Amino acid sequence: MTDPAARPDPRLLFFAGSARQNSFNKRLARLGAAIAEANSIPSTFADLADYPMPLYNGDLEAAEGQPENAHKLKNLMKAHTGVFILSPEYNASFTPLLKNTLDWISHIRDEGEAPMEVYRTRVFALGSASNGGTGGLRGLSQLRLVLELGIGALVLPDQFLLPRAADAYDEHGHLKNKDQQEQLKRVIQKLARAARVLHG
Ligand SMILES: Cc1cc2nc3c(=O)[nH]c(=O)nc-3n(C[C@H](O)[C@H](O)[C@H](O)COP(=O)(O)O)c2cc1C
Structure with a gap:
């Protein structure tokens, strides 16, 4: 059995299925990464606006392969x-941007990799x-279906929902409702624990 102390520290990636500059979901992704860091969980926020990709087209893929940004994000x-x-x-449902991104990455198979290995060997949480x-x-019900059934990902049953998002954030990007912020922290901590177990 692996010594738990020898297990690699979890590292979390946060991104939103929106490229919009003032996206409520990007704000949540940024906040999530900040909460994780504040709780000693190394984390990265990625903005899909920095990874533009054409709409998936089999002819384009046959001619040029997958976009460089799909490789970078993978x-x-x-x-x-x-x-x-x-x-x-x-x-x-969820956004075409997110579906397109997931689809392109699902077709990348680097040397020595099993199909969709990057999805099948990570733990996911949704919000x-x-x-x-x-x-x-x-929207999350649809996204969960695609991740679990379509690409074989392990998705935590816990998820975070933020209704009435326009009024939810304070001027520092934190949630005004401290119970909600605590709830987000709990899902993040669970994701980190699950990632540690899966990669132990
Ligand atoms: C095409 C379209 C469909 C939408 N459908 C829904 C919906 O079904 N339910 C909902 O709560 N909001 C819906 N919205 C509102 C979005 O949730 C809202 O624009 C949100 O701010 C988008 O996320 P973002 O702020 O992260 O970009 C829709 C928006 C668009 C553009």
Whole structure:
């Protein structure tokens, strides 16, 4: 049995399924990374606006391979053991930006890798911010299905929902409601624990 002390420290990647500059979900992803760091969990925030990719097209892929940004983001995922995705809800699903990103990465298979290895060897947690009353719950159900059924990812049952997002943040980007911020911290800590166990 592996000595628990010898297990690698979890490293968490946070990103949002929105490229919008003032995205509520990006703010949540940034806050999540800051909360993790404050709790001694090394973390990175990534902005999908920095990883633009064309809409998936099989002809384009056959001619040019996967976009360089898909490789970069996949390698960034690989450098972390847990991934926290904050996803807006679009018409009861998640964003085309997020689906396109997940799809491109799912087609990268570097030498010596099993199919979708980067997804199958990380732990995921989900959250959503929405101005509506249900906080993006329906979108996360769809995202969970794609991650678990489509790409074989292990997704924590715990998730974080932020309804009425326009009024939820204070001027420092923290949640005004301290119970909500505590709840987000608990999901992050659980993700870190699960990542440690999976990679132990
Ligand atoms: C095409 C579209 C569909 C949307 N559908 C929903 C929805 O089903 N439920 C919801 O709560 N909000 C919905 N919204 C509102 C988004 O949740 C809101 O714009 C949110 O701020 C987007 O996330 P972001 O701030 O991270 O960019 C929709 C927005 C767009 C553009």
